Structures are given as C-alpha cells and as structure tokens.
Amino acid sequence: MKKIAELTAIVLLLLLIFSRCAKVGTINGGPLDSIPPVLVSASPKNFSTNFNSQVIKIRFSEYVKFKDVSKQLVVSPPLKQQPTVTPTVAAKEFTIRFRDTLKPNTTYCLNFGNSIQDNNEGISLENFRYVFSTGSTIDSLTLEGRVSDALERKLDPGISLLLYDANESYNDSLVYKQAPRYVTTTRDSLNNFKFEYLKAGSYKLIALQEKTVNYKLEPASEKIGFSSTFIEVPNTESQQLRVSKAKSTFKAVNASSASANRLLIGYSGTADQVQAEILFPKTDLKPVVTKIPGKDSLHVFIPQGKKDSIGVRIRSGAYQKDFTVKSKLQASDSLSISAVKAGTLAWREDFELLSSTPIARINKELISLTQNGKPIDFSLTEDFANLKTTVKFKKEEVAKYVLQILPKAVQDIYGQENDSLKFSFGTRALSEFGNLTLSLKNAPKSPLLLQLTNDKGKVLYESVVSESQQVFFEGLEPNKFYVRVIVDTNGNGVFDSGNILENKQPEEVIYFPELLDVRANWDVNQDFDLRR
Structure with a gap:
C-alpha cells in the first residue's frame, strides 16, 4: 500500500508539472511596425x-x-x-x-x-x-490652390489639375483633344493641390473631375473649372477653382419604334428646345417631342396609321440628324389620364395630371373641382414637354377635394377624347408642417434663387427672390435642410454652369453654414448673411 501511495503521489506531481508546462498562452511578436518603407x-x-x-x-x-x-x-x-x-x-x-x-x-x-x-x-x-x-537643371517653381464644386457642398477628392502653355498656339478647345504641359491631382478631403517642378512661364489652369483619367474633357460626364486669365509662374497666390458640369451640345444617338405612333430617341448632351420634323410619309400632323424623366431619351409622337417606315429629322439649334425607322406591328397609344400623386397632398404640393399622349385642347367648362362638396375656383397650367397639367387652387386645411372631368373635356393631338374621370384627394393640418423665414442680409442686386436641399443635394423647395430680402417657406415637411442661394446673374431661374469656350465662370452659389432643423408646428426664423 505504501508503494502504491508513493507511486500515486509521483504521478500526480508529474501531471501538475506537465499541466503547467502545457498552459496555453499568447505569443507576443512585439509591437506592430508603424514606420513607412524607406x-x-x-x-x-x-x-x-x-x-x-x-x-x-x-x-x-x-x-x-x-x-x-x-x-x-x-x-x-x-x-x-x-x-x-x-x-x-x-x-x-x-x-x-x-x-x-x-x-x-x-x-x-x-x-x-x-x-x-x-x-x-x-x-x-x-x-x-x-x-x-533630361536637361542640365531641374525646374523648381510651384503653384498651389484649391478646388471646390460650384453648386454642391462637397466634392470628391482626386480632381485632375492641368496646366497648358499660354503661347500663340493655345486655345480653349485644347482641353477636349490635347494633353497639357503639367498635371497633378488633389489628394486630401479639401481638394488642395500643388504643382511642383514647374518652369517659369504663362499658363492656363484647368481642373477636371474625370470619370476616366486621360487629362481631356469629356463634356457628357465630367465637370470642369478654369482660371479666367492666364497665370504667370512664379506665383505665390493661392488659386481658387470651381468645377461645374460641362454643358455639352445635344446629339441624337439612335431612333427606334416604341409604338405605332411614338418613336424613342436616345441622345447625349443637353436636350433644350429639341424639335422633330417628319420627312416621310407626308403628313399634316406636327410631331411633338416630350422628355422622359431621369433618362437620356425623348419621345416623338408621330402620325398614326399604317406605314412601312418613317423618316424623321431631329433638330436642336444648328444641329440636325435624320433617321429612318422601320415600322413594327405595334398598337397605337390611346389617351389615358392619371394622377401624378393620389391620396393626400403635402401643403406645398399641387395636384397634377399626367397624360399618355400630348394634349391638344382642354375644355375647362367640362371640369369641376369641389372642396368638401362645394365648388371652388381653380386654374390649369400645362407642361407640354412633360405631358403634365397642374391644377392650381387655394388649399384649406384637412379638406377633401374631388376633381370631376366630364367626357370630351380633353382631346389629344390624334383627336382622342377622354371618358368620364373622377379624382379624390385631400390635405393635412398645417400643424403637421413647419414654417421657415429667411432674412437675407447684404444681398447682391442680381436676382436670387433660394433653394432648400437635403444632404444629397436634391432640391426640395425653392423660391425666386427679386426685390424682397425676406423669404417665407410655409408648410414644409419636417426635415433638416441645407440652404443655398444662387446668384442668378442672367435671371433665367436656373443655375448656369461655366463654359470654358466662352470663358464664362459658373454662377455664384452661397451656402448657409449650418443645417436648419424645421419641425412640425415650428416657426424657424433665420438671418442669412450673403456677404462674400
């Protein structure tokens, strides 16, 4: 027994020793390397x-x-x-x-x-x-500055900066087709830039937000900023450039048949004042061009009837292009009218109607609008390019409205008329919305376009300011808004980007420095100093 006890003690002692030796631990490889390569x-x-x-x-x-x-x-x-x-x-x-x-x-x-x-x-x-x-000396001059977006609050880094020799062969169209003398890029979040190792001389400075880096402007998809005058190097001034979407000329790309009386035209560039002309077959109908929201395509409404093919000329300013489109076995578009938004309207929303074909005539005598069962006055505003008709009227809180359209009140360009239509909608209490009053200080004399945007830059509300220095936004959906003022120099009601071929800088945009929180049943009053 004594020997068994001694043997047991020895075994337990060995197990204790081995268990300590086999204890799991973490291997420490020392501190992480934080020194960059040399x-x-x-x-x-x-x-x-x-x-x-x-x-x-x-x-x-x-x-x-x-x-x-x-x-x-x-x-x-x-x-x-x-x-x-x-x-x-x-x-x-x-x-x-x-x-x-x-x-x-x-x-x-x-x-x-x-x-x-x-x-x-x-x-x-x-x-x-x-x-x-490659010569006997290294050029050592520098030029620096910063790039910002002319319209938006933020600009992604990685902007290409170009310097062209301002010599007798320079012209502003070179940015479309020829690489510059020097290049650099912005690398920090503020889009600061610095050219180094420059030769003394006169240069044209250009900034590009490129989709594909090739140091050439692709106007359909890229933004450009530029110096208004040539820059002499050496130069110690910080250069400030504002990039904006380059306005590209309209070009019709293709044409196809969408229905028996409608063509689909793909395009690139800016689709302003686009017109269409039927080349054949002969027709008295003047084609109508309408836009497709959010797409680089247009609808061209053409004559109904059987035809093997149709010739159409697309024109915008001095530009024109002809297409021949083969007809398909397709049905013609019939006239239909629907509400852009049904149900309850926000306080600043209008009631809008959307038609499937262009409207030629509206007989307002066959249309009525009632508020809680009582007839009220209204007006109609037509937007032919977008196939929309807006019903304007004085809103009341928590009211129910019915728009009644009797047969033959609306006729499209093909002579098709509507059947009886009825649309019901309502409004909400003003206490569900907020109000914002902006008092503009040190405003320039030019017309102003005041916009409220979300954090992605989408314009939610806007107001044109001509003489009054106080702008009242009633009935805003509760939200947090960024406020910007566009100095609308030419008074056309939109932001105009820069144009390097005309040496025209983009219109100035001034942002209020803080996000404004407008809540339900709140009245927010805010001063906005536009001093630059």
Whole structure:
C-alpha cells in the first residue's frame, strides 16, 4: 500500500508539472511596425539631371507592394503611355520602365501617391516622388490652390489639375483633344493641390473631375473649372477653382419604334428646345417631342396609321440628324389620364395630371373641382414637354377635394377624347408642417434663387427672390435642410454652369453654414448673411 501511495503521489506531481508546462498562452511578436518603407537606393539617382535612361531601378528597406499604382501614379508632364512597374508582387527592388520617348530639357516628376506600402501592415510611403531632368537643371517653381464644386457642398477628392502653355498656339478647345504641359491631382478631403517642378512661364489652369483619367474633357460626364486669365509662374497666390458640369451640345444617338405612333430617341448632351420634323410619309400632323424623366431619351409622337417606315429629322439649334425607322406591328397609344400623386397632398404640393399622349385642347367648362362638396375656383397650367397639367387652387386645411372631368373635356393631338374621370384627394393640418423665414442680409442686386436641399443635394423647395430680402417657406415637411442661394446673374431661374469656350465662370452659389432643423408646428426664423 505504501508503494502504491508513493507511486500515486509521483504521478500526480508529474501531471501538475506537465499541466503547467502545457498552459496555453499568447505569443507576443512585439509591437506592430508603424514606420513607412524607406528608399535605400535609386538608379539613376533621384533628382538626376541629363537623364537619358528608359529604365529606373528603386530599392527599399523592406518588402513593399504597389497598391493601385495604375490609378495613383501621376506623371508630369504626362506621357501617352504610363510607365510599367515590375514585379507586381511584393519585393524590395522594382523596375520602372518608360514606354514613351522623353522630351529634351524637361523636368519630369513621377508622383506615386500612397501606392507604395509595406507588405505587412500596409503602412504607406506617402507621396513618394521620383524627379529627374533630361536637361542640365531641374525646374523648381510651384503653384498651389484649391478646388471646390460650384453648386454642391462637397466634392470628391482626386480632381485632375492641368496646366497648358499660354503661347500663340493655345486655345480653349485644347482641353477636349490635347494633353497639357503639367498635371497633378488633389489628394486630401479639401481638394488642395500643388504643382511642383514647374518652369517659369504663362499658363492656363484647368481642373477636371474625370470619370476616366486621360487629362481631356469629356463634356457628357465630367465637370470642369478654369482660371479666367492666364497665370504667370512664379506665383505665390493661392488659386481658387470651381468645377461645374460641362454643358455639352445635344446629339441624337439612335431612333427606334416604341409604338405605332411614338418613336424613342436616345441622345447625349443637353436636350433644350429639341424639335422633330417628319420627312416621310407626308403628313399634316406636327410631331411633338416630350422628355422622359431621369433618362437620356425623348419621345416623338408621330402620325398614326399604317406605314412601312418613317423618316424623321431631329433638330436642336444648328444641329440636325435624320433617321429612318422601320415600322413594327405595334398598337397605337390611346389617351389615358392619371394622377401624378393620389391620396393626400403635402401643403406645398399641387395636384397634377399626367397624360399618355400630348394634349391638344382642354375644355375647362367640362371640369369641376369641389372642396368638401362645394365648388371652388381653380386654374390649369400645362407642361407640354412633360405631358403634365397642374391644377392650381387655394388649399384649406384637412379638406377633401374631388376633381370631376366630364367626357370630351380633353382631346389629344390624334383627336382622342377622354371618358368620364373622377379624382379624390385631400390635405393635412398645417400643424403637421413647419414654417421657415429667411432674412437675407447684404444681398447682391442680381436676382436670387433660394433653394432648400437635403444632404444629397436634391432640391426640395425653392423660391425666386427679386426685390424682397425676406423669404417665407410655409408648410414644409419636417426635415433638416441645407440652404443655398444662387446668384442668378442672367435671371433665367436656373443655375448656369461655366463654359470654358466662352470663358464664362459658373454662377455664384452661397451656402448657409449650418443645417436648419424645421419641425412640425415650428416657426424657424433665420438671418442669412450673403456677404462674400
């Protein structure tokens, strides 16, 4: 028994020792690396002069990787083809190979942005630049400034900045077709920029918000800002540019048959005052062009009747294009009228009707509007381009309305008439809405367009201000609003973007610095100083 007890004690002691040795713990590999990679060597050396190589070799203190180098590498002056960087995997040494012929007596800057990162923690070597000159000196002048959006509150970073030589061959159309002398890009949230290693001279400064970076303006999809005058370098002033959507000319792209009496026209550019003409077959009907909300397409209403094909000419200003569209076995559009919004109206909403075909005539004598069973006065406003008719009347709180349209009150361009129609809708109590009064201080003498927007920039309410310096918004849906004032220089009631070909800057936009909270049954009074 004594031996068994001794053996048991020994076994328990061994188990205790092994359990302590096998205790699970965390392996501590030391603190994380927070130091960015360091350039150890470059051949040819960084900031070399009389550079005549097609290959650059660079070596770093640790294994690094190039992340999104095709997007982040900015070469100035720009090359037709970007240099290649190999290998594409993590390494200490990399080869940069040029695929273009370098210009003589020119200072080049390769800005890698934040693409160079260590292979473990991803710590970036920020804004690493490799600079060289194919001549005997490196140009050292700079030009800096900031880019903002002319209309919106925010502007995404990554704006391309271009400098063109302001010599005898310069004209403002070069931004559409030719690369500039120098380029850089904005990299911070404020869209500050800085050109470096510039040669003294006179330049045209341009900013582009590009969809695809090629340093050329694509007016259908990109924004542009530009200096009104040439800029002399050296220059210590901070340059301020405002980008706006480039207004592109209208172009009809294609035409197809949507129904027996309607064509669908795809287009690019701005569809202002577009007209259509029937080339064949011969007809007395004048075609009607209408817009399709939210799409780059137009409807052209054409004559009814059997036809093998139809010829149509689309015209906007001096532009015109002809199409021949083959007919299909399709039904014609019949006249139908519906409410844009049924049910209950917000206090500032109008009751609107939408027709399926263009309206030629409305007999108001065959239309009535009642409020809680009693007839009231109303007026009709037609928007032919959008196939809408607005019913205007004086609203009352918590009221019920009925719009009655008798047969033959409405006739479209094809002679089709409506059947009997009845629309019921109502209003809510004013206590469900809020009111906002804005008192404008130091307002310019130009007409003003005051807009309330949401956080995405969508215009929810607007008011044209001509003489009064106080603007009253009654019956607003409870919300938080951004307030902006457009200085409507030409008084056309819309924001006008810039035009580089006319050297015309975008209209000025002034934002109230704070978000305004308008709640139900609240009256908000706010001063807005427009001093610039």
